[in-house]
Amino acid sequence: MRITNSLMSQNFLSNLNNNMNNVYKYQEQLSSLKQVSRPSDDPLKVSKIMDLKNEIKQNKQYKNTINDAIDFTNVQDSALANATNSLQLIHTLTQQAANGTYNTQDRQAIKTEIQNEVETMMDSLNTNFGGRYVFAGQNSTTKPFTVNKDYGAFSLEYNGSKTGNDNLSKEIARGVSVELKTDGSGLFNLKDGTGNIGDLFNDIFTALDSDNVGDLGNLLGRIESQIDNTVNKRTDIGAIQNRLTAALNRNDSEYLNLETSLSTNQDIDLAETYMNYTMEMTAYQASLSMGTKILQTNIMDYVR
Secondary structure, eight states: OHHHHHHHHHHHHHHHHHHHHHHHHHHHHHHHOBSOSSGGGOHHHHHHHHHHHHHHHHHHHHHHHHHHHHHHHHHHHHHHHHHHHHHHHHHHHHHHHTSTTOOHHHHHHHHHHHHHHHHHHHHHHTOEETTEETTSTTOTTSOOEEEEOGGGOOEEEEOSOOSSOOOEEEEEETTEEEEEOOOTHHHHBOTTSSOBHHHHHHHHHHHHHTTOHHHHHHHHHHHHHHHHHHHHHHHHHHHHHHHHHHHHHHHHHHHHHHHHHHHHHHBOOHHHHHHHHHHHHHHHHHHHHHHHHHHHHHHHHHHO
């Protein structure tokens, strides 16, 4: 009889301990609102939660990169819009100067206007965003376009990188990169192979100084070609903006999916957990009540 009662006591204490552990587990979950608090609770689930948190952190980093790239391309687009306006004004002024009714004084006044507009255009192309020149290629801290007017002479220089492909690459998702069109050499060198944009402006100034109406008329086509070149560059940047916007939408969707998955694996169902806690607490209290009788029986056996 004593052996039987002893086994009953051991079983009781074991079951009571299990009940108490279950009560503690649900208390801890209700306190933290998390399914697991340490790796020993569920190693596989903890590993999955850690992986999801790393994915979310990486997702946020990609989002910052995408937003920065979108802001960067917006600045580029604005700069090219201003540069296009300057070129269109230079075209209009050159067309006016090609009119045979204008005299030398008129053309010198137009030359001054064009020179000022050239500098305005270069200021646009030298736009800086967050400490980076947007058309300097890889040399993003170097001012790309310089206007030289020493001793009355006029020239333009491009100081950006000139290695052939000087666009900046940005990783916007795992294994996915986009190239920002930062190579300004295409804006500097004329597409028709007649030199660079500085040569074009010099030819305009030479024709104005010599009152060469014929040359001024011929230069209009070259200015139009440069306008088309600038507009095409702006179109390329617009395509990149569309791609970045689509990438941002995918990033947001992925973030929501990751957060949902993390919540499923990490967060408790409050109502269900509280119900389980109540059930385990009831079982624990019932075990305590029953245990009192079992232990009293054992004591009486020894007293006898």
